[in-house]
Amino acid sequence: MRLLVACALLALLQLSAAVRLPAAIEQAVGRQLLSEKDHSYQPDDKVPLWASKVGPFTNPSETYEYYSLPYCQPKDGVKHKLLGMGEVVDANRMASTPYQLQFRKNRQREAVCEQLLDQEKLAKFRKAVEEDWYFQMYYDDLPVWGFIGKMEKLFKPGGVTEYKYYLFTHIDFDIKYNDDSVIEINVSTDPQEAVDISEEITDIVKAKFTYSVKWTxxxxxxxxxxxRYERFPLNPVHLEIHWFSIINSCVTVLLLTGFLATILMRVLKADFIKYNKDDPAMEEEESGWKYVHGDVFRFPPYKNLFCAFVGTGTQLFYLALFVFVLALVGVFYPYNRGALYSALIALYALTAGIAGFVASSYYKQMEGELWVRNILLTCFVYCGPFLLMFSFLNTVAIVYRSTAALPFGTIVIMILIWTLVTIPLTVFGGIAGKNNRAEFFAPCRTNKYPREIPQLPWYRTTVPQMVMAGFLPFSAIYVELYYIFASVWGHKVYIIWSILAIVYIILIVVTAFITIALTYFQLAVEDHQWWWRSFLCGGSTGIFVYGYCFYYYYARSDMSGFMQTTFFFGYMAMVCFGFFLMLGTVGWRASLMFVRHIYRAIKCE
Structure with a gap:
C-alpha cells in the first residue's frame, strides 16, 4: 500500500511539475511562489532563448529538433533544458541558442555567425523553405514563431515557371517589459535580408546570420x-459566430430531443394504463414490452468483455469530468506546455480504481466466476490497443527522426506509472468490487429459457439502430469538433472551455435519451436482447466522430505525408474508441435505469 501511495504521489508530482499556476492563481497567492530568477530580472540579466522545434506548418505532428537544420550553434555548445513529462509528450525539445537577449538591452543588427553552406546544407534549407517550415522558440516561457524562408514563383517567357528559394538570415526581436518582468515578445524576419538558395546555385553560399533586439x-x-494569447485565436466577430453556432445547434438538438421525450412519455403513460388493468382477457393477449418481462433482465453474452467495457467507459467518463474541472479553474491556460498531456496521464492512472471496481462489481452481480480474468481484461481493454498503436506510431516517428518520438526515459516513466499505479489501482478496485455485497436489482424474475425473438425488419437491426443513435448526438457536437480539431491538429488555441463543458453535458444528455428511446422501441417489438444493443447505440457517436476525421483531413486541412497521416488517423482511432466506451457506458446505464423503472411500474408475475 505504501508503494501504491508513493507512485500516486509521483504521478501527481509529474502533473504539478508540468502544470504551472494560472495567472489568476499567481496573482492571488503572490509572486513569491514562483522562482524569482525565472520571471524577475535586473537590467542586463541574461534571459535564455530556447529553441523548441521546427517543422512543416501544415503538419503539426511532423516536428524536428531546431538543429536538425544547419543553423548557427552557441559557441559554448548546445545545452538542453530539463522538461516535464507533458512537455516531452508535446514534442518539445528545448535547446539553447546563440542569440544574446539580455533584459532591457537593445541591440542593433548584431552578428550571430557567418556560415558556409555547401550543397548538403543548402538542400536541407531548400526543403524546409519549399515545405513552408516554421520555428518555435520560448523566451521566459512565452512562445514565439517565425518562418525559415520564403519561396517565389517566377513566370518566364515561353510559359516556363521558375522557383526561387530564399533563406531568412535576420531576426528582429521586439520585446516589451514592465518593471522587472518580460511581458510580451514578437519576432519578425526581414525579407530584404535573405540569401538566395535556389537550385541553380552550385557554389558554396556564404550566409551571415544577424539579429536585433528592441525593448519597449x-x-x-x-x-x-x-x-493576448487568449484573444489571439478568435477575434470578437468569430467568437460571436462561434457562440451563435453552438447555441443554434444545441437548441435544435434539444428541441428534437424534447419532441421525442414528449411522444415517448405519452406512449409510456398509455402502456402503464393498459398493462395495469386487471383484465384476464388482456393478459392472455399480452404483447409488447410487457411480454418479454421474463427475459429482459437475462444477462448478456460475453459478460466478461461487457463489464470490462462498462468499467473502462466509467473511468473515461470521470476522467473527462476531472479534466473539465481543471480547465474551468484555469489550469490549462494558453501555451502551458504539456499541461493537458500531464493531466491526462496522471488522471488516467489515478482513476484506474474506478474501472476495476465498476467492472468487477457488475461482473459479480451478473454471476460471473472468472473475476481474475475480468480484472486483467479491464486493465488491457483500452491500454492494450493504445499500446500497440503507440508502438507503431512511435516507430514511425523514430524513422523520421521527429521530436514526436518519445525518448526512452519518458517511455520508461510512463510504463512505471502504468505498472506501479494504473494496474495496482485497477486490481485493488476489482477486489473491492468483487467483495461488494450489492445484488443486481431486477423487478421481474427471469425465465429459465429465453423466448424466441420474432423476425424484425432490417431497419430494426443493430447497424441501422446505431446509425440513428449516433447521428443526433453527433449533430450536437459537430460545430465544436472543428474548433477542437483546429486546436489539436492545427495551430489555433482552444480557450473557451465553458462552451466545451456545455456541449459535453448536452452530448451526455442526448446520448442517454436517444439510447433510452431506441431501447423502448426494441422492447416494444419483443426483442429482449437490449444489453449490447444499448451499449453499441450509445457508443456509435464515436464512429461518427471518426468518420468526421476523414472529412476534416481531406477537406478542411492541408495535412499530408505518411507520418502526419498515420499520426492523425492512428491517435484519432484511439480517441474515438475512448468515446465509444464512454458514451456506450452512458447509453447502457441510462437504458438500465429506464428498463428497471418501466418494469417496476407494472404488475409482472
Whole structure:
C-alpha cells in the first residue's frame, strides 16, 4: 500500500511539475511562489532563448529538433533544458541558442555567425523553405514563431515557371517589459535580408546570420501577460459566430430531443394504463414490452468483455469530468506546455480504481466466476490497443527522426506509472468490487429459457439502430469538433472551455435519451436482447466522430505525408474508441435505469 501511495504521489508530482499556476492563481497567492530568477530580472540579466522545434506548418505532428537544420550553434555548445513529462509528450525539445537577449538591452543588427553552406546544407534549407517550415522558440516561457524562408514563383517567357528559394538570415526581436518582468515578445524576419538558395546555385553560399533586439516599456502587468494569447485565436466577430453556432445547434438538438421525450412519455403513460388493468382477457393477449418481462433482465453474452467495457467507459467518463474541472479553474491556460498531456496521464492512472471496481462489481452481480480474468481484461481493454498503436506510431516517428518520438526515459516513466499505479489501482478496485455485497436489482424474475425473438425488419437491426443513435448526438457536437480539431491538429488555441463543458453535458444528455428511446422501441417489438444493443447505440457517436476525421483531413486541412497521416488517423482511432466506451457506458446505464423503472411500474408475475 505504501508503494501504491508513493507512485500516486509521483504521478501527481509529474502533473504539478508540468502544470504551472494560472495567472489568476499567481496573482492571488503572490509572486513569491514562483522562482524569482525565472520571471524577475535586473537590467542586463541574461534571459535564455530556447529553441523548441521546427517543422512543416501544415503538419503539426511532423516536428524536428531546431538543429536538425544547419543553423548557427552557441559557441559554448548546445545545452538542453530539463522538461516535464507533458512537455516531452508535446514534442518539445528545448535547446539553447546563440542569440544574446539580455533584459532591457537593445541591440542593433548584431552578428550571430557567418556560415558556409555547401550543397548538403543548402538542400536541407531548400526543403524546409519549399515545405513552408516554421520555428518555435520560448523566451521566459512565452512562445514565439517565425518562418525559415520564403519561396517565389517566377513566370518566364515561353510559359516556363521558375522557383526561387530564399533563406531568412535576420531576426528582429521586439520585446516589451514592465518593471522587472518580460511581458510580451514578437519576432519578425526581414525579407530584404535573405540569401538566395535556389537550385541553380552550385557554389558554396556564404550566409551571415544577424539579429536585433528592441525593448519597449508597457503598462501591462505580469499577471495579465497571457491575455493576448487568449484573444489571439478568435477575434470578437468569430467568437460571436462561434457562440451563435453552438447555441443554434444545441437548441435544435434539444428541441428534437424534447419532441421525442414528449411522444415517448405519452406512449409510456398509455402502456402503464393498459398493462395495469386487471383484465384476464388482456393478459392472455399480452404483447409488447410487457411480454418479454421474463427475459429482459437475462444477462448478456460475453459478460466478461461487457463489464470490462462498462468499467473502462466509467473511468473515461470521470476522467473527462476531472479534466473539465481543471480547465474551468484555469489550469490549462494558453501555451502551458504539456499541461493537458500531464493531466491526462496522471488522471488516467489515478482513476484506474474506478474501472476495476465498476467492472468487477457488475461482473459479480451478473454471476460471473472468472473475476481474475475480468480484472486483467479491464486493465488491457483500452491500454492494450493504445499500446500497440503507440508502438507503431512511435516507430514511425523514430524513422523520421521527429521530436514526436518519445525518448526512452519518458517511455520508461510512463510504463512505471502504468505498472506501479494504473494496474495496482485497477486490481485493488476489482477486489473491492468483487467483495461488494450489492445484488443486481431486477423487478421481474427471469425465465429459465429465453423466448424466441420474432423476425424484425432490417431497419430494426443493430447497424441501422446505431446509425440513428449516433447521428443526433453527433449533430450536437459537430460545430465544436472543428474548433477542437483546429486546436489539436492545427495551430489555433482552444480557450473557451465553458462552451466545451456545455456541449459535453448536452452530448451526455442526448446520448442517454436517444439510447433510452431506441431501447423502448426494441422492447416494444419483443426483442429482449437490449444489453449490447444499448451499449453499441450509445457508443456509435464515436464512429461518427471518426468518420468526421476523414472529412476534416481531406477537406478542411492541408495535412499530408505518411507520418502526419498515420499520426492523425492512428491517435484519432484511439480517441474515438475512448468515446465509444464512454458514451456506450452512458447509453447502457441510462437504458438500465429506464428498463428497471418501466418494469417496476407494472404488475409482472
Amino acid at each position: 516599456p508597457t503598462l501591462t502587468k505580469f499577471e495579465h501577460r497571457l491575455d
